Amino acid sequence: MVVIGNEILSGKVTDTNSPYLARHLRGLGVELARVNVIPDEIDTIAAVVAEYAEAFDVVFTSGGVGPTHDDVTLDGVARAFGVELVEDPGLRASMERIVGDRPDPAFLKMAQVPQGAELVEGGNPAFPTVVKENVYVLPGIPEIFQSKVEGLSERFRSEPYHLRTVLVSQHETSIAKYLDATLAEYPDLLLGSYPKLSNPEYKVRLTLESKDEKYVDRALDDLVSRMPEGFVVRVER
Amino acid sequence: MVVIGNEILSGKVTDTNSPYLARHLRGLGVELARVNVIPDEIDTIAAVVAEYAEAFDVVFTSGGVGPTHDDVTLDGVARAFGVELVEDPGLRASMERIVGDRPDPAFLKMAQVPQGAELVEGGNPAFPTVVKENVYVLPGIPEIFQSKVEGLSERFRSEPYHLRTVLVSQHETSIAKYLDATLAEYPDLLLGSYPKLSNPEYKVRLTLESKDEKYVDRALDDLVSRMPEGFVVRVER
Known part of the structure; x- marks a missing residue:
């Protein structure tokens, strides 16, 4: 798991997503190998995601997904795999249904995904989860993080401990x-x-x-x- | 910061030391760059500690210090620096004051430090903190972790945010x-x-x-x- 957020490293927010994921994965019979909390920096995200995507079966990221300047997780994941961010037509259409056909750039940012990413339904139904290779990109807001993890659980279930x-x-x-x-x-x-x-x-x-x-x-x-x-x-x- | 403990990765215990250290360092004007939670494995500890000791000014470890089989942090720190664990005469003398002059091997394990380590007083007065180069080895028990961090604070204080x-x-x-x-x-x-x-x-x-x-x-x-x-x-x- 890669937790992305200056707010956690600077002590403003206590990360509750990694304790939740640790307990939840254990209940599924899945071993959590690492949790790395890193800042909102594209190069750092790219380096850690690339290392973990190679070393482990599955990588979950938490945080840094949204419309503002400090939401750079998808940029980092794209760079980890050496691809560009591209607009996903389905996500763009969802945005337009919400905000009309001339969306603000802040909305368009949220329609961008790493080239070749898959969009997986499950959990919070309004937005699918972006999956690039074996990397699941999840939002930092705990309610949505948990809803998505629950929706994805059956993909990962293994023999119980x-x-x-x-x-x-x-x-x-x-x-x-x-x-x-x-x-x-x-x-x-x-x-x-x-x-x-x-x-x-x-x-x-x-x-x-x-x-x-x-x-x-x-x-x-x-x-x-x-x-x-x-x-x-x-x-x- | 490197947090060492299978109990955290398996969801049995929620790590409170990293949120504490994040807030405390911020209050001292110190930037926390990474928190990496890793298992009780000597090679993993050695690799992460070596990487962070090179990349950052100071490294704090939490957990894996004690008398049992899963307490391998000092082995990992020693391996990170390519040195052996050696018995510290001062720590051995402290153990003997507590348990007599024929201590059990479990006590003797706690008198071992990486060769060339410094023993720093501050915080919980019964035991000094083992410092090898720029790596501060702290225990996982929250009360003792916090007491030691407080005792060491003035070493790190910087301009406030x-x-x-x-x-x-x-x-x-x-x-x-x-x-x-x-x-x-x-x-x-x-x-x-x-x-x-x-x-x-x-x-x-x-x-x-x-x-x-x-x-x-x-x-x-x-x-x-x-x-x-x-x-x-x-x-x-």
């Missing part, structure tokens, strides 16, 4: 060796260890995950059986 | 041309345009910023004078 959680009464330093031992037996386990300061119920939350449900349950049994009596506060399945 | 805000009653498409005209006169102005859906008071929030207070005030006068009567709801200084 199975999550088990273990709450532990001891500090990480006391349990690290048990985690290492379980990982030695179950090297493909996705195992996270998260200390919680000043939580009255537990000190560390462990998360065990796999796309193979039997594997994660065997690893869970292994880990719980290694820990001394009283260490495990609760197991959540 | 001067911010003016204009709330506008019209959509972005109706004001884009005035923004462009003001930017043509004031090319160094940092000008942001942020639509707000379903806000009863205004439709767009414009932010004007500069480190030169007179410049931002002249640009503000220019922009307000261009807009038709009734467009400006309120100016905030």
Whole structure:
């Protein structure tokens, strides 16, 4: 995911789209590999989008889509693929239905897409999503971002992750060796260890995950059986 | 800023350290150029830290510091600079004061630093911050992250930004041309345009910023004078 916006880097706005996308993709069984927050600069957008489009299966961008000077995401995506922005006749016709047949340049800007882009329906019905190769260009406004992601979800659904959680009464330093031992037996386990300061119920939350449900349950049994009596506060399945 | 943590990419935890750092640095007059959220993988950490340490003045990392298997940030920072992790005698002595003179390997892991790292006091007094070249390695736990950033602030303070805000009653498409005209006169102005859906008071929030207070005030006068009567709801200084 590439989040585009000076307002986020300058602390004026807190990005809620990347936490939303992280949770939503995880629910679809999709691994989110990177989130990069970058400024409204065409060259920077082009460089990061080109790098990620090559390295990953799918890229989502958030923000920088609109009629004003700081909306340069589509310019950046076009440059990433070495193509020009061109007017899409369908988008132009939509604009004209809204504002008449002599639209202001600010409206015409929103009818421009990178050459060869596909327009995908789904989510907010008024505007399709611009997709160039494997790059999905989404708007920054959270309500519309979420609506579009939901509308596109079935394109990305994969095998689900199975999550088990273990709450532990001891500090990480006391349990690290048990985690290492379980990982030695179950090297493909996705195992996270998260200390919680000043939580009255537990000190560390462990998360065990796999796309193979039997594997994660065997690893869970292994880990719980290694820990001394009283260490495990609760197991959540 | 490099945020390290599978828990963030998998949507289990929402990162609050990057919004905090963005606001805090802005208050110090410091520009935040990138936030990259990456997984707990030594090679990925090494590649991103090496790239950012070269490209930017200062790099902050958040997370991946601790005693367990998924705490690999210092390994990644060491690899970014082509050095080994070595035990710091001062940190080892601190550990021994806490847990006795035969500490568990999990404690000893936390006494390891990249060769040539500096230990900087400030913030949470129990542990200094590991600094390797221009890379500040901070823990992911928000309370400690914030305490350390506050303790280190005076190292980074710069000329302040001067911010003016204009709330506008019209959509972005109706004001884009005035923004462009003001930017043509004031090319160094940092000008942001942020639509707000379903806000009863205004439709767009414009932010004007500069480190030169007179410049931002002249640009503000220019922009307000261009807009038709009734467009400006309120100016905030």
